[in-house]
Amino acid sequence: MPPTPATRAQPIPGAGQLEQRLRERRQPLLIGVAGDSGSGKSTYTRGIEWLLGRDIVSQISLDGYHCEDRATRQTTGRTPLDPDANHLDQAVEHLRALQAGQTVDIPVYDHTRGCFLPARRHEPTPVIVVEGLHTLYRGFRELLDFALYVDTDAAVKRIWKFERDTRERGYAGEAVEAEIKRRSDQYDRWIAGQQADADVILRIHPSGLDDLALGRLEVPEGPSCHHLEVIVKPRPGEQPALYFPVDLNNMTREAAMPFLLATVPSRFRDETVNVLHVDGYMPPAALETLEREICAFAGVDSPAGDTPSAADRTPTVRFAQMLIAWPILSHLAALTR
Numbered sequence: 001m002p003p004t005p006a007t008r009a010q011p012i013p014g015a016g017q018l019e020q021r022l023r024e025r026r027q028p029l030l031i032g033v034a035g036d037s038g039s040g041k042s043t044y045t046r047g048i049e050w051l052l053g054r055d056i057v058s059q060i061s062l063d064g065y066h067c068e069d070r071a072t073r074q075t076t077g078r079t080p081l082d083p084d085a086n087h088l089d090q091a092v093e094h095l096r097a098l099q100a101g102q103t104v105d106i107p108v109y110d111h112t113r114g115c116f117l118p119a120r121r122h123e124p125t126p127v128i129v130v131e132g133l134h135t136l137y138r139g140f141r142e143l144l145d146f147a148l149y150v151d152t153d154a155a156v157k158r159i160w161k162f163e164r165d166t167r168e169r170g171y172a173g174e175a176v177e178a179e180i181k182r183r184s185d186q187y188d189r190w191i192a193g194q195q196a197d198a199d200v201i202l203r204i205h206p207s208g209l210d211d212l213a214l215g216r217l218e219v220p221e222g223p224s225c226h227h228l229e230v231i232v233k234p235r236p237g238e239q240p241a242l243y244f245p246v247d248l249n250n251m252t253r254e255a256a257m258p259f260l261l262a263t264v265p266s267r268f269r270d271e272t273v274n275v276l277h278v279d280g281y282m283p284p285a286a287l288e289t290l291e292r293e294i295c296a297f298a299g300v301d302s303p304a305g306d307t308p309s310a311a312d313r314t315p316t317v318r319f320a321q322m323l324i325a326w327p328i329l330s331h332l333a334a335l336t337r
Contacts, residue, residue, distance in 0.1 A: 018300055018329070021336035022056055022126035027099055029332060030143055033131040034194045035150035036187050037080070038161030041131045044150060044202060047321025048129065048328050051295060053304030058125040062132025064107035065091045070114025079179075081186040083134055091132075092139045098124045099143065111169045127332065136194035146331050148324065149198035153205045154184070156226060196269065200327050202320070203229035207279055209258045219258060219281075225316045230276040230323050231268060235330070242326070243293045245286050257281040276323065282315045290319070294326050 035041045049057040065087040066080045078085045094104045105119035165171040205227040210217050259280035
């Protein structure tokens with residue numbers, strides 16, 4: 001029997017007018033997203049922009065603060081993972097100016113051509129998502145209201161980076177392979193440690209459904225899926241229900257699509273955390289219900305952003321975006337009470 005309306009998602013106290021409250025704030029809220037190149041930082045945080053709209057949420061990439069363009073890096077041998085190969089101090093100054101309500105000219109890097117473009121005028125919006133390789137470094141972290149780290153398995157990251165860099169950025173396949181190998185140690189040295197300063201960690205692994213199948217996994221043709229692991233700190237106090245439908249008939253019918261959802265309370269880095277595990281293919285109807293529930297949970301009537309691209313609307317990506325948007329919206333609502 002489905003839950004009664006009383007058990008369905010209710011707005012967070014103080015969040016019923018989230019959009020209005022965000023607009024009334026004098027100081028923008030900063031959301032920092034860090035992770036390796038090709039880890040999915042931009043893809044998995046676009047859900048928050050889709051829910052609230054571009055007039056509320058704007059995006060800043062720290063790639064524009066690289067010191068060298070592609071041709072220069074081929075000469076010097078440096079990569080952007082090296083913090084000294086970036087104008088990080090300038091980026092911090094620009095974020096402080098935006099927090100103070102000032103308009104800033106943000107440098108822009110064109111990955112397709114491997115060169116810098118004219119700076120883009122950026123006016124403060126109520127929420128600013130800042131994504132880059134070093135976004136949780138000291139200097140940045142003190143400015144952030146919420147911090148997310150995207151940690152993608154090396155095998156998955158290799159596939160994504162290879163496809164992106166060859167199709168969208170004009171790299172030769174051999175050059176991408178060499179760059180991936182060269183960056184591995186640099187990632188461990190300069191990037192991975194930022195996880196310790198994140199409020200939420202999203203880990204993306206290859207799907208593990210094969211290991212659960214009896215014999216061979218039977219899956220109809222469809223988009224690839226991944227095992228998503230979301231590490232969150234438990235929120236104090238009783239929280240409103242967030243309704244997520246589970247259709248048992250859909251799970252037991254012929255040609256059922258595999259799906260796994262689990263919560264594992266854990267001890268992680270001397271802190272109590274909840275680890276959400278998601279794998280497989282979520283039914284579209286369940287996704288649509290979840291999106292409506294998250295909107296209600298945060299006091300947003302309906303998504304205000306542009307229609308997402310086809311790539312962003314695959315079931316796996318959609319669900320990951322909602323998993324990330326949910327704690328961010330909850331946090332924003334709490335800050336705007």
